[in-house]
Amino acid sequence: MARVALVNMASLPMPGNEPIFPIGLRCVQDALDNSGHYTRLIDFVENPSAVDDLSWIAESWDAIGFTIRNIDPIDLSCDGHVQHYENFLNRVRQALGDADQPPLLIGGGPGYSLFADQLLARLRFDVGVVGPGEQAMLDILADLDRYRGAGKNITGRRYDGFVSKVLQHPKSLMETYTKFDGAMIGVETRRKTCYQGCVYCPYAYISGDNSGELKPLNLIASELRSIHASGIRRVFFTDGIFNSELRYAKEVVKLITELNLPQLTWSAYFTPKPFDDEFAELLAGSNVEFVVISPDSLDDRVMKLLGKTFDTRHVDRCLERCRRHGIPARVNIVFGAPGEDRESVRNSAQYINSKLEDGELVMHVGYRVLPQTGMARQLNMPDDDLVGPTFYPFHSDLFSWIIQDLDSRFMPAKVLINFMAARSASKRMTKVPLPADLQEAAPTEFPYLALSRQLPLV
Known part of the structure; x- marks a missing residue:
């Protein structure tokens, strides 16, 4: 050995x-x-x-x-x-x-x-x-x-032990991570490639050929009991999309409710569909901390360019169900997608201002271009050029548009400071001419932004 x-x-x-x-x-x-x-x-x-x-x-x-x-x-x-x-x-x-x-x-x-x-x-x-x-x-x-x-x-x-052996972590390691404010631990319930084709996501490539396996509920139960016994009270299910297979997701939520581990809360990445009333009702009784959905844009045209299999109508329905059942939600938005322009920023901001409540928005600017993604293929960039932080093109006025359009309640001091740091960094990036066939897909003068302070490859 x-x-x-x-x-x-x-x-x-x-x-x-x-x-x-x-x-x-x-x-x-x-x-x-x-x-x-x-x-x-x-x-x-x-x-x-x-x-x-x-x-x-x-x-x-x-x-x-x-x-x-x-x-x-x-x-x-x-x-x-x-x-x-x-x-x-x-x-x-x-x-x-x-x-x-x-x-x-x-x-x-x-x-x-x-x-x-x-x-x-x-x-x-x-x-x-x-x-x-x-x-x-x-x-x-x-x-x-x-x-x-x-x-x-x-x-x-494939590893047989994923569906046959209980995963229990060393007590000392778990206790170390409980010292962080809001300590959270990941739990894997399935090894199945995400069915969505988001152009920025490398999840399927990382996951590899995984046979679409679902972890048996008894193994999940043992893992959750061990985590709770260590003192950790927050769990994040690391599945690409927790409710991609709604029937199985409902069984996992039922299990969490039946375990009834005191003060244990959980969250995960969800898609707005499938997301029915029965599922919302189960979530409401499971002490879910929040439902995280990632439309990434709230402009239907840009959502389609991102490869989303849903649109703002499905986001509406999901949020309505969450609110009706008292389930906290988080909505991830990333400005600077393929096709992002003045109109799409305005449309996303109008949706946010009119339909999201305080604390529901999680906002970022810039899409990191990663290998083996639709975004990398779109730009036809070799993997060697992507090792340094590399971002999809966005208009130089993007930050100004967001500040103009978004309600101040979504831009507290901490967010604004990070926002300004990102804008400052974007000005120090190397800019490369955009290929002619992508001019319509990305209305800007350059196809990617690579941090100029990044050390060169050796």
């Missing part, structure tokens, strides 16, 4: 980084533990000194896995994380020294999966995993010499 260290790179102290509980890495660790391997999870929130004190590297590891959740904070005003990852991996190699048989270095995680070829070269892993990591890690550990120095990526595949 192998000795494996698993490093949560998302817990590195980096500007703009907000560490969250490492659910993906824990799934990998649990799979290795169940197969008899010895593992240790290195999390810099749980053990801050481990960032500088690399003494843990000197232990006799057969392999060290590094999970990368995000490449950057997907925020106009933030730099990328890749340079921080490079610096840390360089320090790890220095600490390893010139051992005759150094541990295998393995990369993985959702952020890694998106930029696997680029990060494999820059971070110099022996092997990387694209997609689900549990079974792939087991395969690698079964034949370490095969992958030593290979410099290649492999594709993750």
